[in-house]
Amino acid sequence: MLRFPAVWLRDNCPCAECLDPGSGQKLKDITEVPTGLAVSAAEDMGDSVVVTYAPDGHRSTFARSWLTAHAPGPAQDGGGRTEDDKELWLPADLAENPGGLPEAGWPCYLAEPADRARALDAVLRWGFVLLHDVPAEPGMVLQVAASFGFVRETNYGRLFDVRVEPRPGNLACTSRRILPHTDNPYRDPVPTVQLLHCLRTADAGGETGLVDGFAAARELRAADRETFDLIAGTPVPFGYRDQSTELRASQPLIQLSPRGRIRGVRFNNRSARPLRLPYAEITAFYAAYRRWAELLARPERQLNLRLTPGDCLIFDNTRILHARTAFSVTAGRHLQGCYADLDGLASTLTVLRRQGEP
């Protein structure tokens, strides 16, 4: 038998006095619920239950199926953003995955809601999806973003070009090797989705690597709880500065939910700023930092991809670290990228799935 606290029932009362029928929003504040509330009667009406409250005699009718679905139970973080709602991976797992690499063709993605849903679900579940055959034209990356959400504009613009520049404000715009990192750690809120669309390939090098930061964090926790706790408990300052911008943010390299579940990874050696801690804590932190960096850098963690023109990666920038190998400058590797957010992506997926509902 299911049991429900009276105040919870009342706060979720679906009557038109308590819940606006148009918007589905609550009309009552918790302070408007009588104190000392109790259930004075519960009548079984078959598919529904009518609850009467003391002291005020208010009545709620709940569908039995709704009560079953929302019954008290183990605490959850919810929201779909922690390790509990993800498939953590090593590249070897993806090779064994029956569906293979999470990927989709852009024409199918556009034409078929089911394909679009599968691709967006992959970003939430695996942390990324690789779209093929996105026309290799400047600006197309914005169309990909618009297909599931809203562009997060930054100091780099609505979109940004990743190619060799004569006076780069960011090392991304050189031909150097870039180690696994997340983007914009100096932003808070950090952009939670990143897109990278390949327009031109380098003739040598410039390969893309992806690392599942949640899988690495889980491994760190299992192997060395003390290091994990130190990393999760120490805010690290990040910064970016050029002529028109000066950003700073301070967050741990591993972010936890209030229930201690892995919820975010932020890692970027290029833009880390001097850490201020007492002397002994600095030494301890650096030992942990090195351990975490070494674990992230293990070759067996990195999925290596060679993006060809028309490929567009969509990935979770709070989870997946990305890297690239050095490349030959003559060939003119050119990607375009932009940022967006996971909440909009998840909303688009939920609405797509509704279309299968009665």
Place this chain on the structure above:
Amino acid sequence: MLRFPAVWLRDNCPCAECLDPGSGQKLKDITEVPTGLAVSAAEDMGDSVVVTYAPDGHRSTFARSWLTAHAPGPAQDGGGRTEDDKELWLPADLAENPGGLPEAGWPCYLAEPADRARALDAVLRWGFVLLHDVPAEPGMVLQVAASFGFVRETNYGRLFDVRVEPRPGNLACTSRRILPHTDNPYRDPVPTVQLLHCLRTADAGGETGLVDGFAAARELRAADRETFDLIAGTPVPFGYRDQSTELRASQPLIQLSPRGRIRGVRFNNRSARPLRLPYAEITAFYAAYRRWAELLARPERQLNLRLTPGDCLIFDNTRILHARTAFSVTAGRHLQGCYADLDGLASTLTVLRRQGEP
């Protein structure tokens, strides 16, 4: 005498091999720093110190002033986003504040970098600023946002209208009283700045209230630590649904930094969704929730403003709750709003302040 760990010095080495002179970004990863690093020599050069490391003989030259400014010291959250970097207030404090209410005239804000800096600083420090004389024309709110950052587009558009609508998807678009709340709690990342620009006033009612959620949270912590901990430790699900959107997010009503400092407030009775917890925990949570809601609703916490056409509020949506009284429908109250983010606002302020630097 200042003491620095060798690994910290090396990680912050400013030489051109370690730090890209163009971008100021680090070229070395922590895994590239030799293990067992030690300082083998430190030479005093007057304004600078030259450090030599064992085992590899690398040398760093640090300005003495830089070392003094970045010396090891008490741990900080940094980033400027917690209670430690804010002025918490009750309306009575603002009345006594020599500068009065944080406000500015739009023409001065545009013309004078110092006025603009003062206004943006107020958003970071007090949580809001009230701009006057912003032309009461549709779309102007986007120009205000563009003056300090980037618009965060949402399902409500780049901007949204707050006025009575025949079939409102959100209770904001009715003439009802709206209790103190933060916006978009069902988004994650939540928009961290909100703007509300008054185009037309109601002839009765429709007054705006602002509550400093950080001040209220600090009071709750001082008065009832157990309730505070329960609120800060319990993720609450929020949701929004209409034909084209279905958002959900789950975060505590008070968010803490990893060091336990108040960092965010999320409160919105209208869009709270059924909480799933074990039976006993639901009862305990609801007692805490009521206590927190009552504290937020105290009239002495609420700053009441009557926005007139041309007024534009800019406020921190992670800290300041906003409310409005019911109003008479005939008068056609009309606000336009949009969202933006604190990181961009803080960057604009920092760059404005640089202009005073040599």
